[in-house]
Amino acid sequence: MRLEASARTDPGPVRESNEDAFMVDVEAGVFLVADGMGGHASGEVAAAIAVDTVSEVLLEIEDPEETRLEASLAEPAEMVLERMRYAMNQASMRIRREAMQNPIHSGMGTTLVALIIEERVAYLGHVGDSRIYLQRGGLIKRLTRDHTVVQQEIDAGRLTPELARIVPHKNMLTQSVGCHGSVEPDTSTLKVQPGDLFVLCSDGLTDPLDDRALEAIINRTQPDELAEELVQQALVNGTEDNVTVVVVQLTD
Numbered sequence: 193m194r195l196e197a198s199a200r201t202d203p204g205p206v207r208e209s210n211e212d213a214f215m216v217d218v219e220a221g222v223f224l225v226a227d228g229m230g231g232h233a234s235g236e237v238a239a240a241i242a243v244d245t246v247s248e249v250l251l252e253i254e255d256p257e258e259t260r261l262e263a264s265l266a267e268p269a270e271m272v273l274e275r276m277r278y279a280m281n282q283a284s285m286r287i288r289r290e291a292m293q294n295p296i297h298s299g300m301g302t303t304l305v306a307l308i309i310e311e312r313v314a315y316l317g318h319v320g321d322s323r324i325y326l327q328r329g330g331l332i333k334r335l336t337r338d339h340t341v342v343q344q345e346i347d348a349g350r351l352t353p354e355l356a357r358i359v360p361h362k363n364m365l366t367q368s369v370g371c372h373g374s375v376e377p378d379t380s381t382l383k384v385q386p387g388d389l390f391v392l393c394s395d396g397l398t399d400p401l402d403d404r405a406l407e408a409i410i411n412r413t414q415p416d417e418l419a420e421e422l423v424q425q426a427l428v429n430g431t432e433d434n435v436t437v438v439v440v441q442l443t444d
Contacts, residue, residue, distance in 0.1 A: 193312065193384070193386055193442045193443065193444065194442070194443050194444070195218050195221060195309060195440060195441070195442060195443075196218070196415065196416070196440070196441045196443060197216050197218050197223065197438065197439060197440045197441070198216075198415075198416060198418070198419045198420075198438075198439050199214055199216050199419055199436070199437065199438045199439070200419040200420050200422075200423045200435075200436070200437050201214060201423070201434065201435065201436040201437075202396075202423050202427065202434065202435045202436075203434050204396055204426075204427065204431055204432060204433050204434050204435055205427065205431075205432070206432045206433070207432075207433065207434055209233055209236055210236065210434045211227065211228040211229070211233070211235030211236045211238075211239055211434055212225070212226065212227050212228070212239060212394050212396070212434040212435070212436035213225075213226045213228070213236075213239035213240050213242070213243045213302075213436075214226070214243065214392075214436050214438055215243045215246075215247050216438060217247070217251070220250075220251055221308055221309040221310050222247065222250050222251065222306070222307075222308050223306070223307040223308075223309075223390075223392055223438050223440055224242075224243050224246055224247065224304065224305065224306050224307075224392075224438075225304070225305050225322050225392040225393060225394055225436050225437075225438055226238075226239035226240075226242045226243050226302045226303060226304045226305075226322070226369075226394075227239065227302060227303040227320065227321075227322050227394035227395060227396070227433075227434070227436070228240075228242075228300065228301070228302040229300065229301055229302065229368070229371075230297060230299055230300030230301065230371075234291075234296070234297040234298075234299070234300035235300060235302065237287075237290065237297055237300060238287050238297075238300040238301055238302040238369070238370050239302045241283060241286050241287050241290060241302075241370075242280075242283040242287065242302045242304050242369050242370070243304075245279065245282050245283035245286050246276075246279040246280060246282075246283050246304065246306060248279075249275065249278065249279035249282055250275065250276070250279055250306075250308065269313065269315070269381050272308060272310070272315045273315060273317070273379040273380075273381070276306055276308070276315060276317040276377065276379055277317065277376075277377050277379060279306075280304060280306070280317060280319060280369055280375055280377045281374055281375055283304070283369050283370075284369045284370050284373065284374060284375050285374075287300060287301065287302070287369060287370030287371075288370055288371075288373070291370070291371075299371050300370055300371060301365075301368035301369055301370030301371030302320070302368060302369050302370055303318075303319060303320025303321055303322040303365070303368060303369070303394070303395075304317075304318065304319050304320060304322065304369050304377075305317070305318040305320075305322045305323065305324050305336060305392050306318065307324060307390055307392060307440065309384060309440070309442070312383060312384055312385075313381055313382070313383060313384065314381065314382040314383075314384050314388075314390070315379070315380075315381055316335055316336070316379065316380050316381070316382065317377045317378065317379040317380075318336045318339075318377060318378055319339060319367050319368060319369050319375050319376075319377050319378075320338075320339050320365050320367065320368050320369070321338040321339060321340050321343075321363065321365060321395050321398075322336075322392070322393060322394050322395060323335075323336045323338070323392070323393055323395075323398055324336050324390060324391070324392050324393075325390065325391040325393075325403075325406065325410075326382070326388060326389070326390055326391075327388070327389040327390075327391070327407075327410050327411070328385070328387070328388050328389075329387075330411055331407070332403060332406060332407040332410060332411075334403060335380070335382070336378065337378065339365055339366045339367040339368075339378075340362065340363065340364060340365055340366060341361060341364045341365075341366060342356045342359060342361065342362045342364070343356075343366075344366065357399075357402065362399075363395060363399075384442055385442070386442055386443060386444045387441075387442065387443075388441070388442045389410070389415055389418075389439065389440070389441045389442075390439070390440040390441075391406075391410065391418070391422070391437060391438070391439055391440075392437070392438040392439075392440070393422070393435075393436060393437045393438070394433070394434060394435060394436045395433060396426060396431045396433035396434050396435035396436065397422055397423070397426045397431070397435050397436075397437055399426075399431055399432075399433060400426050400429035400430050400431045401422075401425060401426060401429055405425075405429075406422070409421060409422060409425055410422075415439060415441045418437075418439045419437045419438065419439045422435075422437045422439075423435045423436075423437055
């Protein structure tokens with residue numbers, strides 16, 4: 193199978209700067225989206241540190257012997273997931289270190305979603321409320337669960353998904369890379385097949401567009417135009433945040 197990818201980011205109509213960051217490496221099969229937070233452009237700093245750190249670890253720019261589980265301790269799939277978890281925690285440590293050394297960035301942090309595709313397997317990891325979706329056979333499935341107070345209320349049955357979209361604190365995170373210390377990313381694996389299409393995005397896309405709207409847009413748009421179209425539809429539908437979309441398709 194062959195990978196094809198495209199990406200688009202936009203600061204949106206409200207914010208002066210773009211505090212999202214992303215990375216696309218088709219050859220390595222590594223894709224990242226981060227959505228930073230914090231005043232004084234701190235979100236932009238946090239997101240950049242996260243993307244740079246995770247990409248360094250996953251691409252073994254750092255010493256791989258320090259980050260990889262020995263084969264005797266884990267199956268190959270678990271080694272990849274452990275490396276992803278390690279990378280995200282390294283990013284969190286670097287962000288906190290930067291915040292301590294430069295008080296103007298105190299409290300900064302970022303969401304982060306990561307996708308690795310290797311030998312017909314997708315490895316997924318995330319912290320925060322940026323998301324990964326899969327389109328397969330015309331159907332859209334969300335592969336991540338938001339680390340938010342609202343999602344906890346939904347899981348407990350105290351709030352419906354419909355009401356969750358309009359409550360004032362819908363974006364309050366329970367976990368982020370940086371300002372919450374060490375992180376516990378949700379990780380998973382998925383066997384892929386030709387035709388699969390992944391969408392990684394910040395909440396600037398999913399705040400104005402629910403999953404049903406995303407499904408309609410994805411199904412009517414050519415993959416090479418999809419990142420641009422999703423961002424434009426988020427802007428049309430009134431997003432107030434930065435918007436970032438990475439689209440990854442598997443072809444024969």
